Amino acid sequence: MSNSIPSSASYEPTRQGLPVKSGPLLEIENLSTHYVSSRGTRVVRAVDQVSLRINAGETLGIVGESGSGKSTLALTILRVLPPAARIVGGRMLFEGENLVQKTDDEMRHIRGKRIAMILQDPMASLNPLFTIGDQVAEPMRVHEGVGRATAWSRARELLKSVRIPSPETRVRQYPHEMSGGMRQRIVGAIGISCEPRLLIADEPTTSLDLTIQAQYLNLLRELQRAHGLALIFITHNLGIVAKMCDQLAVMYAGRVVESGPVSRIFNTPAHPYTEALLNSIPRMSDSAKRLTAIEGQPPDLAALPAGCAFAPRCVRAFDHCRIEAPPEFAPDRRRTARCWLAASDSVPPDMLVRSGTT
């Protein structure tokens, strides 16, 4: 497989359709997470007014630059934020339950059991002092209270399902005896060990080389199909998004600037930032031209400019962009864009604030 975007303008996702149940598995509404300095003088709006939804069995890609709030969003969903961070508003409905209002103890029983996560650096995610079997078995023992023997035999099954050769001997080995790709697949096995409904993968392939990446992505997709998992895929690789995801959310400065089905966003990006991101990808067809980069730096989240956060870097910004931040418009059904340009070719803004259209 290749990690580049197909050069043709009309990109169609190759993913096979999944039977999608009605009703979102996770629905996030106006979620805001801020980092507050100890005296409360500096507030970093890492996640600001984010609304997203993901259906069972679906894959949602979240892309954005470093510091755009992708990882904080993931940590917010699992409620494992660092002490300085506060969820200041919004709702997260997971299977109809609002995660924001759960107690820490209730959340602990959701983490790893109903929502699992694969971390940014799976290479370092294994405890060097315990065998693979112990670590794959741990979530089952914590959440389902199964005995050591049962958990181990299930761990062997899981290792087989993530294609670890000779799982019988591997369970008894230690992380240092595994290659990088294997360790990563083991982390994947830990993720699905309690058969969660939702798996959050936070840049799981950044530390791997390309062939291993491809293998791992294929494996993730297979697991997803086999278990009916919903997957939130956080990445800054749009090639992976094209390969893996049904839905896409583009984040910029803590906000979702555009969201919707991958194919439609790739074909007709509604937000200039998305457009610029897509233009900055190297393509096989026009190798002679220089890549178009996005000028300027991402804004300081503690001192956002007035109006649209992307306006200073936006080639299509006009006066109004610098005065008022755009709300979420809906250029068409199932799509949103935080851009005044999206307003012009659709219904007036107040009709279109997300809650009304979806």
Added chain:
Amino acid sequence: MAIQTEVIALPPRSPSRLAALRLKDFPLIPALILGFIALVAIFANVLAPHNPEIGSLTARFKPPFWQTGGSAKYLLGTDQLGRDVLSRLIFGARVSMVVGFTAVIFAGAVGTTLGIISGYLGGWVDQVIMRLTDAWLALPALMFAIFLAAIVGPSMWNIVIILGLVYWTRYARVIRGEVLSLKEREFVRLAIVAGCSKWTIMYRHILPNIINVLGDWLRVKLDPQLRQL
């Protein structure tokens, strides 16, 4: 153009199993000395020629055997109550060993527990434990130990507990520092997102990973502890 190459015989690789047995960096002499003292302590009642606590007043202040008036019966002479000095030394090794080891282990256990809790939980718990440690460190340790001994009375287990209570602070400090760096490691985060409770993480993921640091400290602290007694 031909290039002459020399054939260099590589040194034969030593089989790893044998290498482990060669005792290359093993501290043989210290181990022998310690082993000797340990054996003496263990077999004290076999080795000691006399009862260390009962002397005969008729045989007071006997000099060691190499001085005039000394005899082979009391190799190192007797004390003011006529007790055999050699026997007392042999039994003393036993007390030193037991008290030294148990006091260090006790102090290590207290210090490690508090250090892990302090480092992992952070926040006000950390503040309370660390300020307590500060206050404790400000006390002159041995003086404090003697003071406590004066209150509860001198018995071997009292001494163990007192030494433990006096010396836990350093462990707490060092372990806390280690935990602070450990808890940022990725596998601890994975345990968090996998839904492990704080106590599970401390016990299963933090504690095993500080064992080597703790081991070093136990060894370092054992030495002065043995010498004090």
